[in-house]
Amino acid sequence: MAPVNQGYLREDEMIEFLNNKKVANLSSNLRSLLASLFGVVDPEEVIKCEYGVEFTKPDFVITYKGTKKYVSMKSGNATIVHSEQVETFIPFLRSIGISEETLKTILLHQYGDGTTKGTGKKRYNNREVYKWLELRIRMANDELNQMPIIEKVINRAIFQGVLNDVPPADAIYHGNYESGYTATKAQIMIHLEKKDWSFFENLHCGPLLIRPHARYVDTEIRNPYQRNKLVLYWPKMKEDIKYISSAYNNYISARYLDQIEEEMCKDSDGTLPHKRGLFSWVKNKRW
Secondary structure: OOOOOHHHHHHHHHHHHHOOEEHHHOOHHHHHHHHHHHOOOOOOOEEEEEEOOOOOOOOEEEEEOOEEEEEEEEOOOOOEEEEEEHHHHHHHHHHOOOOHHHHHHHHHHHHOOOOOOOOOOOOOOHHHHHHHHHHHHHHHHHHHOOHHHHHHHHHHHHHHOOOOOOOOOOEEEEEOOOOEEEEEHHHHHHHHHHOOOOOOOOOEEOOEEEEEOOOOOOOOOOOHHHHOEEEEEOOOHHHHHHHHHHHOOOOOOHHHHHHHHOOOOOOOOOOOOOOOOHHHHHHHOOO
16 A cells, blocks of 8 residues: 655645635634734635645635635655756746856756766766866855745745746645644745845755755666656744744735735724734733
8 A cells, every 4th residue: 555645645635624614613823824824814714625625736715705825735755946957947047137157157057977968978966966066066156056046946846836827826834734834925024035045054045955856876867857856845834934924923014914814804994904013913802
């Protein structure tokens, strides 16, 4: 019998515990998820929840009073957030302004055999490749970690994916139906803007490490498709999502106010709370 995919099981449970349920009957954890997505919700309203479209970033879709929010769910200790063939990822990077020198570095790092097409006879391990490419990686990181580049790569890797004609994720939920943390796109983007990512020495873009899926060092290449696959890791993603979900409750950058106004309802007098304390206002509001 094939092993059970725990990620799919967690998604099944979330949908089961949310779909066709009245808000008042949900756990505090799931009500907090709804507050992050919709603002204050009516306890008598019935929530709808369904699976996202296959091969897109949102894992499930929550509907409240006709408004849909798309959620990417992460669980356990998994840190891979995106995988893609170099044949599409490299053109994407080129389209957002990454130089040919940096693209060459990424390909040299990907194949680890001294070529940009994987045609070398000997493939080297991570330590050897880093030593060989150390200066190039340092220069590539300087370019990859400009904020406009980070935003575009994060959007592709976490929210939109490779398809532009499908709804992107509005938030990441890390956990399960019993406990978890929600970080909206707006909160994550604020976090990216505030943090210095230069402490990573490995090839990276913001919090995401760029690595090959399989170099096949000292062994024959069993699957060329996997060899050409590039993966993006988010180390300590669980801890970061937990931090983001609370650290940016008390301040929302004016740059993201338009996004956030769509995620919450108006106060009783018809005005929005000041941007400071916006999320706290939502979560502390009485049901």
